[in-house]
Amino acid sequence: MQESKLLKSGLLALVLVLSFIVGWELFWRNRGFQATFNDDKALWANSRKEAYRPQANATVFIGSSRIKFDLDIPTWEATTGEKAVQLSVVGTSPLTLLEELANDENFNGKVVTDITEVLFFPNNPVFHQSAKEAIDFYKNQTPSEKLSSQVNYALESKLAFLEERRFSLNALLNEVPLQNRPGVFAMPVFPKGFEWTTYDRQTFMSDMFLSDTNDINKQTGIWSMLLMGDPTPPPTGADLTQIFERVKTSVDKINNRGGKVIFIRTPSSGPLAEAEEKKYPRNAYWDKLLAHVKTEGIHYRDYASTKNLECPEWSHLAIKDAVIYTHELISILREKNWFAAKELALTTTTN
Amino acid sequence: MLFNSYSFVVFFIIMLALHSMNFPWKVKKVNLLIGSYIFYAAWNPPFILLLWLSTVVDFFVGKALYNENNKQKKRLLLVVSLIGNLGMLCFFKYGNFLLDNFVTLVNTIGIDYHPAKPSIILPAGISFYTFTTLCYTIDMYKKEGTPVKTLLDFSLFVTFFPHLVAGPIVRPHQLVPQFETPKQATRHQLVNGLFLLSLGLFMKVVMADTLLASPADSVFQAQNSLLPVDAWAGVLAFSGQIFFDFAGYSTCAIGAAMCLGFSLPENFKFPYAASGFSDFWRRWHITLSAWLRDYLYIPLGGNRKGPARTYVNLMLTMLLGGLWHGASWTFVVWGALHGVYLCVERLLQQRTITTGQPAVAVSRASFVPSFLAGKSINRFATALFVFLLVTIAWVFFRSTDFSTAWRLLSSMFGMDHNGAALLSTLDLVKVFLVTGALLATHWLLRDLSIENIIHRTNWKVLGVAWAVMLILLVVSQKSSNSFIYFQF
Structure with missing residues (x-):
């Protein structure tokens, strides 16, 4: 009696759960959502192990979110024949990532470091937190976590609703319009269809976002609050020199092992670009950084082909412009002998 | 490996x-043992050596303890087992x-000593499997039960x-006999086990990780004083989180074992409806409470050596x-607070006994008006009072240091x-x-078991409830947060 009762309950639950999963997936698919990957520390760790490829076969990219949108990985890989290892972490300074690569004796590759001044220069621990968590996870990942990640990727590649930022219970609850008390900080909720992320961690804005003016305005408002609303003054004097020194130490370590580092500044637009320039004037930060570290840099405003690229929501390029930017970046890097190891390898093979 | x-x-x-294939029973046990080692090694493979060491030493020491009649040799063997198990735990x-405490002490008396901090990783579950093996050798020393016949059965135990990793802490008599005869889950056990697994995962993933972990973490990590409502919310969130997290693990463990045809002891019984502190410890982490009672409190003398010694024994145990x-x-302060709660409760009970009134829980003897005595509202108030004091004690349990604990308590009490x-x-x-839902559920179900609840519920309602749990589990999308008790 009990056995058949519990079995009936179990079968009913199974039917309801399967119906829900099918219905939930179809519901979001019909609203234009597609399968995408959670851009989390496990996916970062998955890319991090690719950083040990020979210098002729890969370039590592570190930065904040901009280079994740602005580098089109298929274009890069098709044009250069190299793997693009995307290790940037959204909302963080790449300094922690640069130091981690520098302190890894087994790493001697090439690193493109994207600078977003409002995240790179302030000495705010919050801007290093996610990068530290990703590194810790990579270093301490258990065999069980590795297996779980592989199962997870197989499911995420097929099911649209398995995207934590958009469809998890907490994300759905966060959409409930409840007024917070004065003084309570709450992270703003990004437009639901803002971006997709691929397995190799490229991120790009969705068509549904780009075609919705309200969403674009909402996103520019969020950047205004997050990137332009930080009241802390930018570092100057000894504080700034200390940051330059940390960068130089890391760059020297990588160079001494035969690796290479170059800095890039990816495009930003509109009031955000103006506010960034006002708070972090190029001559006082970007130029001084390159001079102190004695390393080359590629600033988007220095090249006719990139200086007029427009970011729809002021901070990141749309995919069509990311393709243009990536082609231009490759050309500039080629002029700077970035692919010397690859070309040498090809010459040797041909001979 | 995590259940979630x-x-x-x-x-x-x-x-x-x-386990469902038609292998001989011995082969099935070998499969389970290899599987269990893989389960453990999936976290950190080298620590499996410690588990082997502990298992092999205690199997042979246990056998020798049982067969040895020379008292001195028996004591020596027991000391070997205690040093082996507790030494490993201590290290x-x-x-x-x-x-750290030694350095603080010598620095206080003026000796400038600053050694390099050793990097010691805590093997998962060491506190649990140490207690499991320890109770076996102590039982063999006292000749309570017989030695496990084979190393295979003992290893599997x-x-x-x-x-293995976070209990329930099992005793030899609870599990070893189950390995002696072939076990195959019936269809009822399999479905029941799957229900318990679903319930445990729901408690852990949805309730603990998704709904409560974030506010608890925010409050306990805050560097500044908070408004009372925020401080209370954070501490209440942790009260709920630790229950759902640990009871969720135990429920998963019981469910997983049941799916294979084995039975593990109950570890939680609606503890936030406890009508006193001794009742709380009969409902919270039951297998640890019973272990401490049988292998620490009673050997210390329990309540057999007079009132003063009873209080000392209670405090030492806690x-x-x-x-x-x-x-x-x-x-230690968390344990001390619970020790004080138990001592005060006992003191009040003794006083009510000597004054001829019925011995009941602490708050009934202290603050509930007499006209409410025996009413359910009185019992509910008692449970709330116990929950309140238990919640205050959690402040010390969750805080990383005393300054955090004091800051939080100051905030809570304005x-x-x-x-x-x-x-x-x-x-x-x-x-x-x-x-609120947690307290109401504990109160309403306080005298029931999960089995009772399943039995009483209409199959359609049960099916829908089961589906809701699984749907929320799928929607929560949290799959990798460790269980809090893994660190113990």
């Missing part, structure tokens, strides 16, 4: 398939703590994956129980007038709704 991971799903399906769990949870003085608002309105709503 995809790797466990894969592992468990393979184990169920292997891995308390090594840093002991060194220690290592059986459902209970202090060591606190220290078992973690190598920090904050855990002693700091510069407190800031921290939690979002949504977080406050989540915490108060979930905690």
